[in-house]
Amino acid sequence: MPSFKLTNDLEFFYLDSGTTGLKSTHTTLFALHGGSFFSGTFKRLLVAAPNHGFRIIAINRRGYPSSTPYSSAEAERILTGGEEARAAYLAETGRDLALLLDGLITELSIPSDIMLLGWSHGNVSLLALVDTIRGPSLPGATKDRLRQRVKDVVLFQANIDGLGIEYPPGLISPPLDPSIPPEDLGKVWAAWGSSHFLHGDLSTHSLDQLTSSHTNPNKRPTIDSGELKLDEHFVGVEEIAVDISILQPKWMAALDAVVQRVLFREPSGERYWVIYGTAEMWTPIYTAWELERRLAEAKNSADVHFKGMEGANHMVVWEDPDAVLRELRSCAEYKH
16 A cells, blocks of 8 residues: 655655556646545545546545554643644644655655645645645745646635534524534444435525425435445544534634635635535535635635536545536636
8 A cells, every 4th residue: 555654754645547548648636534534535536536637645644544643642732632732733734744745756756746635634635735835934945846737726615614614593504513422423423424315506696595404305425325335435433533523613614714825815826616516515506605704805805716526425536436527627727
């Protein structure tokens, strides 16, 4: 199993679709998985990647299979610490991922432009990574190399919890339901999150057009298909307490600070894409709407574009990998 070890002895497992059949002008996609569902969720993307001019490298974040777990001391600091500890965690996460990305560029002799993608809860790590690349903490050569190579940053189906955005009134999600036992939360969320929702007119950006419960009776949740097996692609909530703790409201200020530094500033060359599915649960849709509203009102903003994937649920990376890769290819080839 391929992995990369940093100089601080942290090790990251990754999947790599390789370069077979690709032209030298291909794009390398560095993908960060969501909460509970780890890099294996991207397996179908990796298989389809060469047909769309991509090499995909999918990382298992810390705390997930075959990557370095958090020590008990680290977990204690993250779970019980205050604002300073939460900011430090995000900074450390970003720095480790930046050094990992730079190390893989060298070790794998990656010649191409790079697209960064965070899926679902993985957008916390994605934004921390970009914050580090744009910030002052990296060694000069590493910073220059990453700034030159990273062309596109994709917030794919970003969840409200990971971007420091408050929940609107009247809509619910499993993390807010106190009746769900903690040990059942992961599987309940997986079923809810992989359903196909029947929202109203999303062009209105109106809350009353979103639903948290009206699903398509003709389409089963992805995890009920029998193909996406939880024992092969899913880690229970109790096993990833550090990662899931970021869903708590106390993280909002630290997460919002990262969002502000990354998106609410003058453009600096790279493009940002916020992509949601029109048939997924309401949280990524509302996240995109709220980001678009705030950026439109901001004095400074990065080069951010918004897209809705028609008919896509939250597990579209598994259900329709070709549609995802076509969408990402259009981002990579976008011209003003």
